[in-house]
Amino acid sequence: MAGTKKEKAYEDIPGTWVFDAQRARKGYPLNKFFMSLMSADNRKAFLADEAGYLKKFNMSDEQAEAVMKRDWNRMLELGGVVYCLAKLSFTDQHSYQHMASEMTGMSEQEYVNMMLAGGRSPDGWRSKAERGEK
Amino acid sequence: MARIIAGIGTSHTPAIGAAVDNGKTETDYWKPLFKGYEWSKKWMEETAPDVAILVYNDHANAFDFSIIPTFGVGCADEFPIADEGWGPRPVPVVKGYPELASHIVQSVILDEFDLTICNEMQVDHGLTVPMTLLWGQPKAWPVRVIPLAVNVVQYPPPTGHRCYELGKAIRRAVESWDEDLKVVVFGTGGMSHQIQGPRAGLINSEFDKAFLDDLTRDPQRLLKIPHVEYMRDAGAEAVELVMWLVMRAALGDKAEEVYRFYHVPASSTGVGHIILESR
Helix, strand or coil: CCCCCCCCHHHHCCCCCCCCHHHHHHHHHHHHHHHHCCCHHHHHHHHHCHHHHHHHHCCCHHHHHHHHCCCHHHHHHCCCCHHHHHHHHHHCCCCHHHHHHHHHCCCHHHHHHHHHCCCECCCCCCCHHHHCCC | CEEEEEEEEECCCHHHHHHHHCCCCCCCCCHHHHHCCHHHHHHHHHHCCCEEEEEECCCCCCCCCCCCCCEEEECCCEECECCCCCCCCCCCCEECCHHHHHHHHHHHHHCCCCCEEECCCCECHHHHHHHHHHHCCCCCCCCEEEEEEECCCCCCCCCHHHHHHHHHHHHHHHHCCCCCEEEEEEEECCCCECCCCCCCCECCHHHHHHHHHHHHHCHHHHCCCCHHHHHHHHCHHHHHHHHHHHHHHHCCCCEEEEEEEEEEEECCEEEEEEEEEEC
């Protein structure tokens, strides 16, 4: 596989999917779907028949499943852009913060409290190696 | 001659715009943030620039992945407000300055920066939130805007060094425009934040403060920060800070800090704000 280790040093950052060229390629149909949610008519059509609406976008079954389950981290892994994911969260009448809290596995209130206390410290979160992750 | 007189660095968190649009600026959560911009709004009113070159990133609104320009300059008469998924923000349409924008494009391309010309472009919170923070809620914006959209969505964004060099070229372009104009440059986005994945919520105030310090003390250090260092130490989306380096370089060699504000949090973001005057 092309792409040297040095170029992909960011893959060692834990809890993070960097939207790079390869992920962008894979995520193209998924992100096209999110972009369609920029119109009120489309938001309504999607909510009325999610599975039917998703069929228009030529995405993989696993991408469609992640959308239906609102599995945000899986959507990121499969090439979704977080700003695009947000359009789905807004379509569900939820805030960005709500989506972020779900990604971290916290309740929204726990997440808000963490932020009010100064946010997540980078200590212990700088590399997968230091966390014993692959 | 047109002159770049000052630079403004500020975060552009969408929740800040929503707080203003929904009348929540006096709540316990938001009040301290908006207090931090009161001095700046007065400064802006007194400075009364004719033009703002606003460096920001589009968040998958104007650019839908079919085309991803690294640097896109808005050359239109006006820029409509994007519907990002909850309806367009209730702010006035943004008025451009096509003649000056086209001059900058021409000058900067011949200065070896291959910009993309955008003759039709919607603008999102990346551009409108900084305007709201500095100009409040006017019926019409009292300034003409040249949007400079930088790709920071798909990796890799341009390097900090490239952004810095572009800022210098923009200064040369503005100074070669034969019209008496006061121009300010915005660098927006950041500071430390991560809004994706299990590591969301990451904040690094020390990183942010050192960045603010070195805008005047040691800009050379900042333009050498690699992308992976921004992402690792200050959050995946902190890499937006490269856009502040366009602003810094556009001020020329000497810039004086006249105001600074820092606050955690606005939603998931460490909010930084600075005003630098060109000397």
